Amino acid sequence: xxxxxLMPALxxxxxxxxxxxxxxxxxxxxxxGDVIAEIETDKATMEVEAVDEGTLGKILxxxxxxxxxxxxxxxxxxxxxxxxxxxxxxxxxxxxAAPAAEAPTAEEPAPAPNxxxxxxxxxxxxxxxxxxxxxxxxxxxxxxxxxxxxxxMAEEMRRDADVFVMGEEVAEYQGAYKITQGLLQxxxxxxxxxxxxxEHGFAGVGVGAAMxxxxxxxxxxxxxxxxxxxxQIINSAAKTLYMxxxxxxxxxxxxxxxxxxxxxxxxxxxxxxxxxxxxPGLKVIQPYSAADAKGLLKAAIRDPNPVIFLENEIxxxxxxxVPKLDDFVLPIGKARIHKAGKDVTIVSWGxxxxxxxxxxxxxxxxxxxxxxxxxRTIRPMDLDTIIASVKKTNRLxxxxxxxxxxxxxxxxxxxxxxQAFDYLDAPVITIAGKDVPMPYAANLEKLALxxxxxxxxxxxxxTYR
Amino acid sequence: MATAARKAPAKSKSDGKSPNLTTPKPLDFTKxxxxxxxxxxxxxRRFEEKAGQLYGMGFIGGFCHxxxxxEAVVTGLKMSLIxxxxxxxxxxxxxxxxxxDMSPRGVMAExxxxxxxxxxxxxxxxxxxxxxxxxxxxxxxxxAQVSLGTGLGFANRYRGNKNxxxxxxxxxxANQGQVYESFNMASLWKLPVIYVIENNxxxxxxxxxxSSAETDFSQRGLSFRIPGIQVDGMDVRAVKAAGxxxxxxxxSGNGPIILEMQTYRYRGHSMSDPAKYRTKEEVQKxxxxxxxxxxxxxxxxxKKWASEDDLKNIDKEVRDIVADAADFAQTDPEPDASExxxxxxx
Numbered sequence: 001x002x003x004x005x006l007m008p009a010l011x012x013x014x015x016x017x018x019x020x021x022x023x024x025x026x027x028x029x030x031x032x033g034d035v036i037a038e039i040e041t042d043k044a045t046m047e048v049e050a051v052d053e054g055t056l057g058k059i060l061x062x063x064x065x066x067x068x069x070x071x072x073x074x075x076x077x078x079x080x081x082x083x084x085x086x087x088x089x090x091x092x093x094x095x096x097a098a099p100a101a102e103a104p105t106a107e108e109p110a111p112a113p114n115x116x117x118x119x120x121x122x123x124x125x126x127x128x129x130x131x132x133x134x135x136x137x138x139x140x141x142x143x144x145x146x147x148x149x150x151x152x153m154a155e156e157m158r159r160d161a162d163v164f165v166m167g168e169e170v171a172e173y174q175g176a177y178k179i180t181q182g183l184l185q186x187x188x189x190x191x192x193x194x195x196x197x198x199e200h201g202f203a204g205v206g207v208g209a210a211m212x213x214x215x216x217x218x219x220x221x222x223x224x225x226x227x228x229x230x231x232q233i234i235n236s237a238a239k240t241l242y243m244x245x246x247x248x249x250x251x252x253x254x255x256x257x258x259x260x261x262x263x264x265x266x267x268x269x270x271x272x273x274x275x276x277x278x279x280p281g282l283k284v285i286q287p288y289s290a291a292d293a294k295g296l297l298k299a300a301i302r303d304p305n306p307v308i309f310l311e312n313e314i315x316x317x318x319x320x321x322v323p324k325l326d327d328f329v330l331p332i333g334k335a336r337i338h339k340a341g342k343d344v345t346i347v348s349w350g351x352x353x354x355x356x357x358x359x360x361x362x363x364x365x366x367x368x369x370x371x372x373x374x375x376r377t378i379r380p381m382d383l384d385t386i387i388a389s390v391k392k393t394n395r396l397x398x399x400x401x402x403x404x405x406x407x408x409x410x411x412x413x414x415x416x417x418x419q420a421f422d423y424l425d426a427p428v429i430t431i432a433g434k435d436v437p438m439p440y441a442a443n444l445e446k447l448a449l450x451x452x453x454x455x456x457x458x459x460x461x462x463t464y465r
Numbered sequence: 466m467a468t469a470a471r472k473a474p475a476k477s478k479s480d481g482k483s484p485n486l487t488t489p490k491p492l493d494f495t496k497x498x499x500x501x502x503x504x505x506x507x508x509x510r511r512f513e514e515k516a517g518q519l520y521g522m523g524f525i526g527g528f529c530h531x532x533x534x535x536e537a538v539v540t541g542l543k544m545s546l547i548x549x550x551x552x553x554x555x556x557x558x559x560x561x562x563x564x565x566d567m568s569p570r571g572v573m574a575e576x577x578x579x580x581x582x583x584x585x586x587x588x589x590x591x592x593x594x595x596x597x598x599x600x601x602x603x604x605x606x607x608x609a610q611v612s613l614g615t616g617l618g619f620a621n622r623y624r625g626n627k628n629x630x631x632x633x634x635x636x637x638x639a640n641q642g643q644v645y646e647s648f649n650m651a652s653l654w655k656l657p658v659i660y661v662i663e664n665n666x667x668x669x670x671x672x673x674x675x676s677s678a679e680t681d682f683s684q685r686g687l688s689f690r691i692p693g694i695q696v697d698g699m700d701v702r703a704v705k706a707a708g709x710x711x712x713x714x715x716x717s718g719n720g721p722i723i724l725e726m727q728t729y730r731y732r733g734h735s736m737s738d739p740a741k742y743r744t745k746e747e748v749q750k751x752x753x754x755x756x757x758x759x760x761x762x763x764x765x766x767x768k769k770w771a772s773e774d775d776l777k778n779i780d781k782e783v784r785d786i787v788a789d790a791a792d793f794a795q796t797d798p799e800p801d802a803s804e805x806x807x808x809x810x811x
Contacts, residue, residue: 164623190623196653201612201646208616208630211601212551214623232643235606236613243592245585246808248601280809304811 002086003052004073007061010041012262013313017041018066019074028056030077037063037074042146042317043178054079057087134291134328140321148290148322149179149255149311152297153217155327157187160215163301166193166206167219167256176221177257177316203229203254207236207306210250215301220256223272223310237306238281253300255309258286259351259401260438260449262314269438269445271402273350276308277378277411283332284378286310288353290320292376295330303332310378312351335382337389341371344459345389347412348399349375352450355431356399359455368463378408386412387420394425395462399455404432426462431455486692486722489710491702496770498544502701503761503771504779505543506536509560510758511787512569516559516576520736524795525576529590532560534731537757538663539564541704542631542724545712549626553601553614554633556591557663557730561633565600567593569790579797586800587808608641610634611660615647618656618721629657629715637668639682648689648721655720659711660686662725663698669734670742683725693723699755729755 007017018040024030030050037048057078061068068074076087143151157163164187169176171184171194184192195202199220206216220226226233233254241249260269276284283305287293293311300307322328338353339360348356353374360370371389375382390396396416398409409430416428434448459465494502513531520529532539535557543564546552554561562572567583575582575593583593593603601617604610614632621628638644639662651658662682666673673680683693694710697703704726711722729751733740740748765771771779 193654196646196649198643198646198649200643201615201650204609204612204643205616205619205647205650208553208601208613208618209620209623210616211613212617212620214620231606231609232612236604236609240594240602241811242808243584243588244594244596244602244808245583245587247584247594248596249811251811283810 001079002057002082003054003077003079005036005050005075005077007068007070007072007074008039008048009070010039010046011043012264013317014041014043014070015317016067016069019061019063019068020045022059022063023047024056026056026059030054030056043176044173050077052077052079054082057082057084134323134325139324141324142319143290143294143322144317144319145287145290145293145311146177146179146316148294148320149297150181150183152294153180153301154183154186156298156301157183157191160301162213163215163217164191164193165217165219166195166202168195168197168221170194170219175219177313179311179316180219199225199228200232203232204236206252207232207240207250210237210252210306211240211248213251215251215253217253217255217301220254222261222268222313223256223258224268224270226254226256226272233276233282233306233308234279238279241305242281249304250306251304253297253307253309255297255300256311257313257316258310259312260314260433260445263440263442263445265440266437271310271350271400271433272308273310273378273400274402274406274408274411276310277381277408279379281306282379283307284310285332285376286350286378287376288315288348288350288374290318291322291328292330292336292374294322295328296332296376298327298329299332302329307332310350315351315354330376333377333380333382335385336374336376337385338372338374339370341369341393343369343393344395344397344463345371345373345386345393346397346399346455346459347373347375347386347409349378349408350401352399352401355450355452355455358452359459362452362456363459366465368459368465370459381412383412383415383419387416390416390420391423394423395459396424396428397431397455397458397462398428399431399450401433401449404430404435407432426464429458429462431458486694486710486714488694488696488703489706491697491700492706492709494702494705494764496768498705499761499765499770500779502537502540502544503758503765504783505540505564506701506758506761507779507783508569508786509536509540509563511783512563512573512790513559515787515791516573517732517736519573519577519791519794525590526578527589528556529576529736530557530734531732531736532557532730534751534756535663535665535698535728536560537701537704537760538661538698538726538728539633540757541701542659542661542708544705545708546631547628547712549599549628550631550712551599551601551614551617551621551628552631552633553610553617554603555607555610555635555638556603556605557635558591558593558603562593562595562598562600562603565595565598567595567598567600569786570793573790573794574797577794577797578799579794580800580804581793581797585804585808587804608634608638608643611638611641611644612647614660615651615656615658618651618658619654621657622654627716629659629712631659631661633661633663635668636662636664636666636673636677636682637671639685640668640677644685645689648686648691651721652686652689652691655718657715657718658721659708659715660691660721660723662723663728664725665728665730667730667734667742670738670740672742681725683723686721686723691721691723693725695725695727698726698728699751699757700760701757
């Protein structure tokens with residue numbers, strides 16, 4: 001029986017990829033270990049090796065195809081004694097793990113090159129309130145968060161020669177998550193600096209350079225590794241302005257993916273929003289959409305203070321509309337009303353917004369009109385927008401992925417109880433990740449994270465449904 | 466072997482394959498140089514003696530780490546610097562600031578937590594800075610200043626200027642991990658950083674032999690191909706000679722260099738340290754035989770570059786500056802309560 005070769009998953013968060021190149025032609029003999037194709041993932045271009053022996057019977061997905069979903073059959077391998085005539089006789093998937101049912105046969109037309117869908121669709125479109133900072137009538141361009149972050153850095157580096165980026169694999173490798181793709185080619189090794197794997201040291205080097213007035217963007221491959229550097233971030237970057245009586249500070253951005261990715265377990269899955277939000281002298285930004293990622297990263301680079309910019313690996317591939325403006329800069333410290341509503345306020349930020357937005361769609365079907373506030377900046381926090389909303393809806397639910405004790409939601413709940421107690425018709429519910437280290441098993445990981453049902457239940461509870 | 470060929474020599478340790486970096490002979494100072502060194506070191510000594518006094522009187526609080534005994538190190542190195550060179554150190558920092566020509570009033574008033582202090586009274590003994598004088602602190606976390614100082618060197622290279630970052634740390638900090646992370650990057654990127662290890666023999670109360678597997682600190686850069694030399698840190702002429710070599714090394718694009726300054730602090734680690742970990746005789750021997758200020762004074766006298774009266778005049782001038790600083794630091798008001806909320810963000 002011919003063997004189907006399936007599109008492999010080559011990174012923890014890969015859902016689809018581009019089939020860049022076939023290195024074998026139809027009719028070629030293939031031995032296990034032979035490189036048969038090159039696949040471009042969200043992180044890198046990878047070679048695909050054959051697992052089984054045989055003859056490449058038919059290529060199902062042409063070279064150059066984009067957005068090929070993981071587990072899509074990409075070719076058929078003929079085993080000894082088989083011929084192309086055998087193709088279509090219920091091919092067996094090459095991987096035991098691959099879904100065996102209803103594998104398409106070779107007679108079905110292969111997807112045309114470049115016809116694949118855009119990267120992972122953003123969350124269901126709710127009625128999005130217009131951002132007051134974008135002029136009406138501005139052309140919008142669908143952009144991934146990844147591209148938006150890259151564009152923000154490139155624009156600021158073109159604008160200001162004092163801006164440079166440093167971190168692990170930011171230059172020649174083009175970024176562990178491809179956020180710095182192309183920057184080395186445009187700006188050269190002087191301004192796109194590959195560091196050794198020494199977070200504590202290079203964070204300090206960045207802060208020292210910033211104290212002289214340079215504007216470093218320090219990329220942490222993930223914020224989990226920034227714990228190695230947390231002394232330099234807090235004791236040196238955040239406090240120097242105060243300790244020097246305003247003489248010198250650190251105009252620096254620390255950025256990188258934060259929070260759970262997919263199946264990378266306890267040491268690589270942690271949301272640091274609450275940690276950094278604790279520290280006076282820091283600004284803390286955690287964007288959800290590509291537009292906010294771009295506008296706020298540009299603002300962060302220009303900001304004379306140390307800014308913690310918390311990204312999310314899962315959001316990197318999500319597409320959003322980004323305004324086509326020459327210089328799109330958003331204000332730090334201003335929340336965005338993602339969707340206006342009257343029955344309940346849901347406050348979230350970063351990837352937490354994905355739960356809030358999906359829950360809102362379900363709640364609408366139940367006749368509950370929820371207002372969603374995307375906080376965007378954790379510190380300084382736009383409490384005014386939250387309080388105003390609570391005064392209107394009288395109910396509040398917060399959603400975040402971080403641990404529950406001393407969470408950002410706890411701080412919001414405390415502030416709301418102080419400033420708008422008389423307006424509350426129900427206790428505030430703060431939804432967070434579970435109070436456990438992140439487990440590896442797929443089912444346990446899902447249980448450890450917040451989910452849409454929890455948000456819906458919380459909203460029903462505060463609205464007494 | 467590449468590593469052997471690049472082995473950094475210490476004094477009397479040349480293996481014949483090393484770059485020609487041996488400890489230079491102490492310079493012959495001119496009269497002006499000796500007088501300038503004498504005056505500056507005396508200012509540091511008297512300033513800190515006064516600080517110790519004010520601490521005892523309750524005017525200075527918290528931690529106060531005195532540099533007394535080590536004055537030749539920062540004095541000699543300052544004599545090798547040019548406009549724009551940066552200096553950064555840890556918390557034993559008062560003399561470094563005086564060397565960088567920061568105002569004694571501003572430093573003393575910061576020690577007493579007054580509004581006229583360099584940090585408006587918000588930093589204290591361990592946290593003082595002067596952008597104007599290129600002094601980058603004043604850092605309370607042991608070893609953190611080493612990465613920061615490496616960043617100053619990075620900025621110099623980025624801007625393409627000829628300045629060097631003089632980054633001070635002690636024999637205690639020399640065991641911190643980020644020091645070696647910084648060494649690696651500084652050497653890899655050929656950053657102009659002079660790593661000055663002030664080996665005063667005790668990391669707080671732990672002697673170097675009890676804390677350090679390799680007590681020859683000039684060799685600590687070996688794995689990173691950073692050359693180093695050991696220097697008599699009690700002799701300002703030896704320090705100046707090493708400083709000239711090091712600044713030239715860095716300005717010529719050779720990357721970083723390590724100067725192990727062998728020195729000694731007379732006082733305890735901080736004001737509350739009774740220094741029971743060493744004998745009184747050990748301290749007394751250093752004071753009587755190696756004191757950096759007495760060495761210069763003896764030269765000035767024997768060469769007849771200064772008369773008794775000249776020395777008395779210098780002493781009086783220095784005491785006046787210190788008295789003025791102390792008066793200011795005791796009478797200047799505390800910061801306004803509103804300062805609590807300023808300088809958190811720009």
